[in-house]
Amino acid sequence: MxxxxxxxxxxxxxxxxxxxxxxxxxxxxxxxxxxxxxxxxxxxxxxxxxxxxxxxxxxxxxxxxxxxxxxxxxxxxxxxxxxxxxxxxxxVFSLEESPDPLEEERLSPVRGLTHMYPNRVLLFSNHSCSVYCRHCMRGRKVSSSDERMEKSDLESAFDYIKNHPQIEDVVVSGGDPLNLADNRLEWILKELNEIPHVKICRLGTRNPVTLPFRITENICNIIEKYNDDNLSIFCNTQFNHPKECTKEAKEAILRLLKVGVSVGNQAVLLKGINDDEETMLTLHKKLLEMRVRAYYLYDPELIPGSRGFRTPLARGIEIVEYMRGKIGGMGIPHFVNDLPGGGGKITIGANWYLGYFPKTRQHAFRSAVTKKIHFSFEPIGSDKESYYPTISEEEWERMKQT
Known part of the structure; x- marks a missing residue:
């Protein structure tokens, strides 16, 4: 009680x-x-x-x-x-929800490893986080001691990666890999660094947001040690609201930048938290001030108990459309849906391209700045005209009048 x-x-x-x-x-x-x-x-x-x-x-x-x-x-x-x-x-567990909507377990050849894309894998390195965010898409695993990754589990994952030379990019996620002990994190980075065909490592961590003091000098030294000609290390974090953009968070980001780690942001669109245009614009302006580049804006996953966070798909499109022209391109995230059933991510953009009028070989576009319609020509002799959605005569005449 x-x-x-x-x-x-x-x-x-x-x-x-x-x-x-x-x-x-x-x-x-x-x-x-x-x-x-x-x-x-x-x-x-x-x-x-x-x-x-x-x-x-x-x-x-x-x-x-x-x-x-x-x-x-x-x-x-x-x-x-x-x-x-x-x-x-x-x-509430709604009918449309699933503990594993992305089917990560089906796409897991060994414990803790998801192989969805041909040249990329996700390594579930750790079940623990500093803060258990209520919107966490991996809530079926995160915070559960049953999902703890033992060293033997990680060794099996490394063996799988070694035996699949097409894998070039490893996302180290969880949980939060920076909640691991320093020596465990170093061992993971060392193993990846020594696999010749692995060229990219992406650390997925929310600690710059929820526990910025975890970005210690020693952590940065470890990352710098293995961020070399063999392996390029990136960091993707998740700031969702301007209130998270604190002095402490910026100091943590700067520590990562100083050891050569580019930091990107993967926000989640959350009902009642950041699902309005000005909040999202302010967030990304603050992120650029912190030297964090926009990467993704996620449409919320259909996970159990998430109905309080989910927004209409149109909200993400409207927000990204609103941001265009008000902030530099590196501050505008790609609005993405990670497709249920393991279909992978797709980007969903604002409808700037209106179509093609074959008679004049012209494309019609809507400006993000002026909101007016602008026209551009297809090259003479193009063999791609059938690729474009065609504008009707009636619609063309209407566009010419605007």
Missing amino acids: LVQNSLSEVLQAREELFSKTKWTDPTSQLQNRVKGEELSRYFLLTDSERIGIEETIRLLVSTTPYYLSLSDPSDPNCPIRRMIVPTADEA
């Missing part, structure tokens, strides 16, 4: 938590993580949140004191709070 404290008690509990945590020490942050049954000490919970905490069908609840400090204890609509605290929506 969750006992609700008063606002003054909540604020006092927060102050006590923050003061007993060695703030810049990642170990202390992890040791003082707040679990589900403790949330009533740090938030004025709604009835929906109480149900979510007690009846969630998703992963465990946990947050670092640092990430908790970014949240509002009294506002249930606080975007950070929404990513920390379950709601009643998490207690």
